Amino acid sequence: MAERIWHPPSFGKPLERSPFDKGIPLRTNIFQFQDDPRFTVREFKYDYDQFAGIRTGKNFPKKIKGFFDELRDTYSINVPVHFVVANNPKGRKCIYVITDVVKPQNLSTLSVDEKQKFQKQYGKLLNGLLKYLIHKFEKKERFLEEIMPVLHDKDIWQYVYGKKEGDTDDRIYLVDTDLFIARPGKWALEDAAAQLNGSIQQAKDDYNIVGLEPLLKECLALQSRIEGTMTKKK
Known part of the structure; x- marks a missing residue:
């Protein structure tokens, strides 16, 4: 079976400031889909310094997802988040963190x-x-x-x-x-x-x-x- 490749859909203009933290400049890219207002999308590059020590190739995205799964599954904290690994429009591998709009x-x-x-x-x-x-x-x-x-x-x-x-x-x-x-x-x-x-x-x-x-x-x-x-x- 051929591997499924996720292609990021068309994004709207990147947000300049986080919609969640009042007035805090973004440390990453946050987008909204042009044709689907139900989600916000964060783009994370693999080489952020804060991930030092937990980057382990294919397991890295799984570990990142695990932080949020733990909140939901062990501590009953609702986190409407989904993770996708894909190349961004510049061809660089990124983790896309997709969050439901509430x-x-x-x-x-x-x-x-x-x-x-x-x-x-x-x-x-x-x-x-x-x-x-x-x-x-x-x-x-x-x-x-x-x-x-x-x-x-x-x-x-x-x-x-x-x-x-x-x-x-x-x-x-x-x-x-x-x-x-x-x-x-x-x-x-x-x-x-x-x-x-x-x-x-x-x-x-x-x-x-x-x-x-x-x-x-x-x-x-x-x-x-x-x-x-x-x-x-x-």
Whole structure:
């Protein structure tokens, strides 16, 4: 059977700034299909320095995909992402990261029932992210950076609460699927845990999401463990 070759369809004009991180210049190319608004497409070249040590030929794309599969399959974090390896129009081999566009809900206009559903999902998201960081700390594994949520009046940075095509219910999706991969050093973990602590504290104090006290204590305990290992290294 002949090998299937994926040819990138016609792209629209490249976006100059990320549609997900407010005002942050792009570190890679982000496109939208000219004839299909359901997806955004990121183009990643194989030779980025951040991938040093995990580039292993044919297995490299599989490893990259595995970071997002782990979030979804192990920690119940919705990531509507697909991976394709192909040559770009210049003939250079790239990974195309294709992300479903999620139609967002305005968090400030949710009904009481809808708000309760969102708060329950957001608590599960924070719990999943904490378990993710604990595992990465204990196993000394690489992990995805810049996936900690920040609530705003209408939306969530890094995430979208809403529906993608085919959904019947609103869900929280990680849509900022840039490949920022941290090595298993303590400084990166300390920063990620501090960000998550802030996210939990914000959800508890500013948005009155109940039941987060145990999660906050567990996050503080993780921060203490990380700090303890850093102190021993000095």
